[in-house]
Amino acid sequence: MMKILVVDDEESIRLLYKEELEEDGFVVELAKDGLEALKQVPLFRPDLITLDIKMPGLNGIETLKRIREMERRVPIVMCSAYGEYKQDLTTWASDAYVVKCADLTELKNTIRRLLRLL
Amino acid sequence: MSIHPDGYDLLKTAIKLSSSSLPIETKLETMLRSITDGFQSDRSLHLPPEAISKEGFLSRVAERRKPLWVDETAPFQEEGVLPEERNLLCSSFACIPLSDETSFQGIFYIGFSKARTFSSGEVDLLRLLAKEIGAAIRNDQLHRVAEETISEWTALHEMGKAVASTLKLEELFELILNTGRKILKAKGGVLRIEEAGTGDLKVKSRIGDYHQTPLDERMAHRVYFSRTPFSLSRKGREKSFLSLLCVPLISKDRSFGTLAFYDKESDPSRFDQRDLQLLLTMANQMSCAIDNAMTHHEISVMAQDHEKNVRQLSTLMELNRALLTTVNFERIVHVTLTAITIGDGLGFNRAMLFLVNDKDRVLEGTMAVGPNSAEEAGEVWSAFSQRKGNPSELIAQIGSSTENHSVLNSLVKGIQIPLEHEQCILSRTVLEGRPFNIGVPHDEEEWLQTRCERGCHLGSEVGCYVSEHLSRDPKIYAFATIPLWGKGKVIGVILVDNLYNRNPITEEDIRYLTMFSNQAGLAIENAMLYRNLEEVHRELKEAQSFLVHQEKMAALGELSTSVAHEIRNPLVSIGGFARRLDRTLPADASEKRYAQTIVKEVKRLEKILSHILTYTHEEPVALKELDLREVMEESLSMISEGLRNGGIQFTKDFSEKVPRVKGDYYQLKQAFFNLISNAYESMNGKGRLSVRIHPLLKNGSSFVRVEVEDTGAGIDPESLHHIFNPFYTTKDDRLGLGLSIVHKTVAFHQGQIEVNNHPGKGVTFLLTLPAQEEKQR
Structure with a gap:
């Protein structure tokens, strides 16, 4: 069972992602901000992380850097309402960038691709 | 031989005849006949002084002033008888000189074929008779001289009076020559006056015949310079006498001309001392009058000039005032050309203006004012003569009331002459910065010299047009060009002609025109600058x-x-x-x-x-060289399904060669798509949609023009200002970002967007995008 850590400051988003991804057979753990995510990573040891960018406290980009310091390999999908950071994807060393959308097909496809489930 | 018994009667008859009022010839003839009869002689003669040849015996008789008696008692002993005198020699004869202390009237001769002796009574009687003949001749001569003198002085007096009555030079000259000829009985006369400045003598007036020869000129100069009268009488080649009298005209101790008369009417033609004296008297009397009249003439010419200058200056002022009434370029040019052509202004028949286009180095026909035909010219001029007011008011009326639609104007507007076209007078006027006054050429060669290689007298279509339509023969077309000066440079050329009234164009006209055009040039330049300023101002406002x-x-x-x-x-x-x-x-x-x-x-x-x-431009931009036709095809493919169904007719018109544009593919695709889909939606499924892409040259730069035209409802004029605002829409279910995206995209590509809106009929969007510079350079 693949484990996914969903990091987002919006509770409704976290809930939606959890239900959708669990339905697809993933084990889902949630974090409401960057600091919580940094605590979760060594404990939960996720196979993939979805990371919001605009968050209070530690934002997604800072969080991404910190996670990479302790866990180099785990795939990270940046998941944001902003489209304009897309081109900086490689600079930030994330693996994918998905603009948030009510239709989760793109996100799910990206996850499956990164976990080589497709 | 006895004394003639009728001696007393003879004397009585002679005295009666002598004191009678008969002409001298009749007197002499009757006297001589009665003497011949009374003395029963063969003949009696009066030999006038001019009939007595020198060296003959008669001349000696005349010299001695003593009668010669030849008869039986005193034979003829004189020597040196001339052949013409031989027939006077007979058996007995007498020669009695007719003379008093001062004068000599010839010789009285009486001859007898039969030998005889003169008795002392006869001698006395003949002497008395001779005296009477002499007295009769003398009296007649005196009488004639007195009459002549009276008539001469009367003539001089009359002339003096007449001269004092006129100050007109021409009249005065004519009067002097007429009177002089009458008094001197000459065949012709000439009056010469020195030219002011050069000092050359010039014939001012003449009468009858005169010897127009270099010799005559030289003679006149000699008299003029030496201030000494000159008279000449010589036999000409054709045996006729050439004679002349020439006197200097001197006033205030200065010689200023000559007066000469030629050939006396009498035969032989010879002026005598008396004639010379008369002429001198006349010249003295006339010189002052002529000098005064000349001074008066000079002053009145100066006054006329002065008046003309004042009039010209005030006209110039009026015209300038008219120029100051506006800064509108078209109007200033129109006012300028009108001022040149109206009678109260500069009075030329037609005026044309060509302005220098510095960028393209050509002269461009800008405007022309003038009637199209001689008939029209007549109408215009008569209409003008009835109008009242000063030029500036007249011009103000014309400028605003008549549009300039003349044939000439449209012709001139189409003319472009390269400045390098040096054979063209118009170009030369600009390049050399001076006026040209091209009169009617005198001969073929001169005509060829002023003609351009295209065969036109002017070097442009103006001349060709004139020759073809108006003048038929350009060789008789006279015109003038003057440069139009702005600040320190020639900004154009004004061409004027008098095609209809054929008045010659004088240097004076050119000078006057130059004065005016110097003002007009500045006004036109200012108007041009103002026009540019307006343009720049508008652009700035737009940019703002x-x-x-x-x-x-x-x-x-x-x-x-x-x-x-x-x-x-x-x-x-x-x-x-x-x-x-x-x-x-x-x-x-x-x-x-x-x-x-x-x-x-x-x-x-x-x-x-x-x-x-x-x-809000979230997406990154990637600039590439694009073929807008391909981009458009892509946009069209996005909507092609919509185009295919329904009653929308679609036309596509792309030029074969369209330069590339540097731009963002996605932005442009989106912009085109928005335009097409707007057009599509505006037509409600019925109408015609046209898409065109063409290259465009503007101000020397290359652009691509994209046009999207529909036959839909068009845009409500009130909404037109808002269509590029984001969120403005007339379509209820749309957000209205379509056109603002188009606008943003075009602005980003440094292009321009125009809207040709026809509410109810449709709308055309015209996009102009700068083309990529061609690489071959």
Whole structure:
């Protein structure tokens, strides 16, 4: 069972992602901000992380850097309402960038691709 | 031989005849006949002084002043008898000189074929008779001289009176020559006056015949310089006498001309001392009058000049005032040319203006004013002569009331002459910066010299046109060109002619025209600058409003970006859970439909959000060299299904060669798509949609023009100002970002967008995008 850590400051988003991804057979753990995510990573040891960018406290980009310091390999999908950071994807060393959308097909496809489930 | 018994009668008859009023010839003839009869002689003669040849015996008798008696007692002993005197020699004869102390009237001769002796009584009687003959001749001569003198002095007096009555030079000269000829009985006369400045003598007036020879000229100069009278009488080649009298005209101790008379009417033609004296008297008397008249003439010429100058200056002032009434370029040019052509202004028949286009180095026909035909010219002039007012008022009336639609004007407007075309007078006027006054050429060679290689007298179509339509023969076409000066440089050329009234163009006209055009040039240049200023001002205003618009958009963009992001998160969860609901609800549950509605509406909201974010330029830009035709094809393919069905007729017109444009493929594709889909939607499924792409040259730069035309409802004029504002829409179900994206895209590509709006008929959007510089350079 693949484990996914969903990091987002919006509770409704976290809930939606959890239900959708669990339905697809993933084990889902949630974090409401960057600091919580940094605590979760060594404990939960996720196979993939979805990371919001605009968050209070530690934002997604800072969080991404910190996670990479302790866990180099785990795939990270940046998941944001902003489209304009897309081109900086490689600079930030994330693996994918998905603009948030009510239709989760793109996100799910990206996850499956990164976990080589497709 | 006895004394003639009728001696007393003879004397009585002679005295009676002598004191009678008969002409001298009759007197002499009758006297001589009665003497011949009374003495029963063969003949008696009166030998006048001019009939007595020198060296003969008669001359000696005349010299001695003593009678010669030849008879039986005193034979003829004189020597040196001339052949013509031989027939006077007979048996007995007498020669009695007719003379008093001062004068000599010839010789009285009486001859007898029979030898005889003169008795002392006869001698006395003959002497008395001779005396009477002499007295009769003398009296007659005195009488004649007195009469002549009286008539001469009367003539001089009359002349003096007449001369004092006129100050007109021509009249005066004529009067002097007429009177002089009458007094001197000459065949002709000439009056010469020195030219002011050069000092050359010039014939001012003449009468009858005179010897127009170099010799005559030299003679006149000699008299003029030496101030000494000159008289000449010589036999000409044809044995006729050439004689002349020439006296200097001297006033205030200065010689200023000569007066000469030729050939006396009498035969032989010979002026005597008396004639010379008379002429001198006359010349003295006339010189002062002539000098005064000349001074008067000079003064009146100066006064006329002065008056003319004043008139010209005041006209110039009026014209300048007219020029000052406006800064409108067209009007200034029109006023200038009208001023040149109206009678109260400079009075030329036609005037044309050509302005220098510095960029292209050509002269461009700008405007022409003048009638199209001689008939029209007549109408215009007579209409003008009835109008009252000063030139500036007249010009003000014309300028505003008549549009310039003349044939000449449209012809001139089409003319372009390269400045390098040095054979053309117009170009030369600019290059050399001086006027040309091209009169009617005198001969073929001169005509060829002023003609251009195209065969035109002017070097442009003006001349060709004139020759073809108006003048038939350009060789008789006279015109003048003057440069139009702006500040320190020639900005154009004015061409004037007098095609209709054929008045010659004088240097004076050119000078006057130059004075005026110097003013007009500055006014025209100012108007041009003003026009440019207006243009620049308009552009600045446009740029300003564009910047304001951009500023607004930027602010709006920032706001909408943050709003969009804030909205996006809740939308994700609303839409996401609605999808979950939709999936989990059974197909027949009524809630399933609610969930589906939520999903659909969220989808729409998300689409709007992405539109807004596109507008605020979220996406990165990639500039590439693009073929706009390909971009358009792509946009068309996005909508082609819509185009295919329904009653929309679609036409596509792309030029074969269209330069590339440097731009962003996606932005342009989106912009074109928006235009097409707007057009498509405006027609409600019925109409014609045309898309055109062409290259365009503007101000020497290369552009690509994209046109999208529809036959839809057009744009409500009140909305026209807002169509490029984001969120402005007339379509209820749309957000209205379409055209603002087009506008933004075009602005980003440094292009321009125009709208040709015909409410109710359709609308055309014209996009002008700068083309990529061609690489071969």
